Amino acid sequence: MTHEHAEADTPDPTATPPAQLLEVTAGYPGVTALEGVTLGLHPGRITALLGANGSGKSTLFSTLLGLVTPRSGTVEIFGRSPHRARRDNLVSFVPQHEAIDMTFPVSVEQVVTMGRYPHMGLTRRPRAADRKAVEDALAATGLDTYRRRGIGELSGGQRKRAFTARALAQDAPLMLLDEPFAGVDRTSERLLTDVLHRLRETGTSILVSTHHLDGVKDLADDVVLLHRRVLASGSPDEVLTEHNMARAFGAVIAEAG
Amino acid sequence: MDYLIQPLEYAFMQNALAVAVITATVCGMLSAWLVLMGWSLMGEAVAHSVLPGVVLAFILGIPFGVGALVFGLLAVALIGGLGQTTALKRDTAIGVVFTSLFALGLVLISTVTTSTHLQHILFGNVLGTSRADLYQVAALAALTATVLLIKRRDFTLVAFDRTYALSIGLPVGALTWTLLVLLALTTVTALQTLGVILVVAALVIPGATGFLLARSFGPMLGLSAGVGAVAAVVGVYTSYYWDISTGGAIVLAASSQFLLAYLFSPRRGLLARGVRRLKRRRA
Numbered sequence A: 001m002t003h004e005h006a007e008a009d010t011p012d013p014t015a016t017p018p019a020q021l022l023e024v025t026a027g028y029p030g031v032t033a034l035e036g037v038t039l040g041l042h043p044g045r046i047t048a049l050l051g052a053n054g055s056g057k058s059t060l061f062s063t064l065l066g067l068v069t070p071r072s073g074t075v076e077i078f079g080r081s082p083h084r085a086r087r088d089n090l091v092s093f094v095p096q097h098e099a100i101d102m103t104f105p106v107s108v109e110q111v112v113t114m115g116r117y118p119h120m121g122l123t124r125r126p127r128a129a130d131r132k133a134v135e136d137a138l139a140a141t142g143l144d145t146y147r148r149r150g151i152g153e154l155s156g157g158q159r160k161r162a163f164t165a166r167a168l169a170q171d172a173p174l175m176l177l178d179e180p181f182a183g184v185d186r187t188s189e190r191l192l193t194d195v196l197h198r199l200r201e202t203g204t205s206i207l208v209s210t211h212h213l214d215g216v217k218d219l220a221d222d223v224v225l226l227h228r229r230v231l232a233s234g235s236p237d238e239v240l241t242e243h244n245m246a247r248a249f250g251a252v253i254a255e256a257g
Numbered sequence B: 001m002d003y004l005i006q007p008l009e010y011a012f013m014q015n016a017l018a019v020a021v022i023t024a025t026v027c028g029m030l031s032a033w034l035v036l037m038g039w040s041l042m043g044e045a046v047a048h049s050v051l052p053g054v055v056l057a058f059i060l061g062i063p064f065g066v067g068a069l070v071f072g073l074l075a076v077a078l079i080g081g082l083g084q085t086t087a088l089k090r091d092t093a094i095g096v097v098f099t100s101l102f103a104l105g106l107v108l109i110s111t112v113t114t115s116t117h118l119q120h121i122l123f124g125n126v127l128g129t130s131r132a133d134l135y136q137v138a139a140l141a142a143l144t145a146t147v148l149l150i151k152r153r154d155f156t157l158v159a160f161d162r163t164y165a166l167s168i169g170l171p172v173g174a175l176t177w178t179l180l181v182l183l184a185l186t187t188v189t190a191l192q193t194l195g196v197i198l199v200v201a202a203l204v205i206p207g208a209t210g211f212l213l214a215r216s217f218g219p220m221l222g223l224s225a226g227v228g229a230v231a232a233v234v235g236v237y238t239s240y241y242w243d244i245s246t247g248g249a250i251v252l253a254a255s256s257q258f259l260l261a262y263l264f265s266p267r268r269g270l271l272a273r274g275v276r277r278l279k280r281r282r283a
């Protein structure tokens, strides 16, 4: 996958942090989902955002995308406001999607093509470069043979791959993935991990949330442990200590015995 | 062939056929998105809410389309506002708003106009279409169809995956409002043909039929428009020969196509599903 952010105002991915939160507090009416969160991503690396259900992972993504406005604190993507960053196609997003309409009449190939909209003109008619990017993304996620399938006719893992392919086709320097491994079989999990590793080689920065502990060491260069606040951040070995896990997943681990 | 040509010797039949086909085609296009957005009730709400606007326009002597548009948009704004300021579910907000506005329309009507007018607004008066009406409808329809076609891929993405649409910086709010304004405009153009009560049929049945038949959105859009156009032609001619309500005949022609799709659609039809079930049992 090549990066063709040809516009003159493309940021130098090594100079500014791909994503930075400073003392961010955010939430919903009556709920504080994030409190005083400070965190910066390192360019060209995979950061795992680890936290139990309800720990604020999805809210953190929404804040990075400017879909939730922080009550206080600042958010920057490559040194710009989330709003600008979205408009400049600096960030691609794979939503968690618990409630997508499975009966929607749209094929896998059409879903992936949606990822090219930021590169297209007024009517979003695909050009050769767009078709090539869609081909590459379908191939990378092993979905070539499923391209004509309806999005509702895929398994859970295949569907996650399709939405990842859409983000790949977008070809942005920062990719955010919200729980891409949830409800996914082994094959799809391995395949997605490989996709992200290959994407890292192109210099793309990646933030991926998960509540599965297994595989984090394999997947990520850095780990951020979230539970409304940042409990710990650093290399997997530093963060994935028993003590930290108990603080983040206390109840869950106690239950699992 | 004579059967098709003979009625067109009358100018009023030419106008009626043209205005019905144009209206039903554009309604059909729009219905494809309404069905996917889960907005079928929204069509109903806007259609009924325009009534007081039409009556007020009549009182003030301004084009009735203007009054209808204002009240159609007012309904949309009130429904959105109620949803945001209370914990009421959307269908409840819709139910409160449109019945209230419709009732206001009925009360206004009873104070000013004759029952003939009421009949025309409620049930349409396609055979009374003048050339001027026709041009007005054609212009509005052309505008609506153009916007829908140019922005069709954006509308479809918003309907399919709002969060992702936001994440790539699409103006989701503006696109949503555009669709609602087009809904109000289209409702206004369809009043002449179908009237307040039956407009919602043209805004839902073609889309529902297309949905049963198509695997992807492009074909669904084409089919929805086609169902609308065919219903208009069949409806206008049957109403001429059998001397039955034109609006009613158009809607029934659309319903018949829906029924056919429901029974015989290769993918989601009753017959196909039955055959698949039999095969599975044999295997």
Ligand SMILES: Nc1ncnc2c1ncn2[C@@H]1O[C@H](COP(=O)(O)OP(=O)(O)O)[C@@H](O)[C@H]1O
Residues within 6 Å of the ligand: A028, A029, A031, A032, A033, A051, A052, A053, A054, A055, A056, A057, A058, A059, A060
């Ligand atoms: N749209 C919303 N409205 C109100 N509260 C929400 C909403 N989304 C999430 N929350 C609440 O915010 C907190 C964090 O949720 P979320 O960010 O979804 O966590 P995670 O993704 O880690 O499971 C939870 O307490 C959740 O109930």
Ligand SMILES: [Mg+2]
Residues within 6 Å of the ligand: A057, A058, A059, A096, A178, A179
């Ligand atoms: Mg979540």
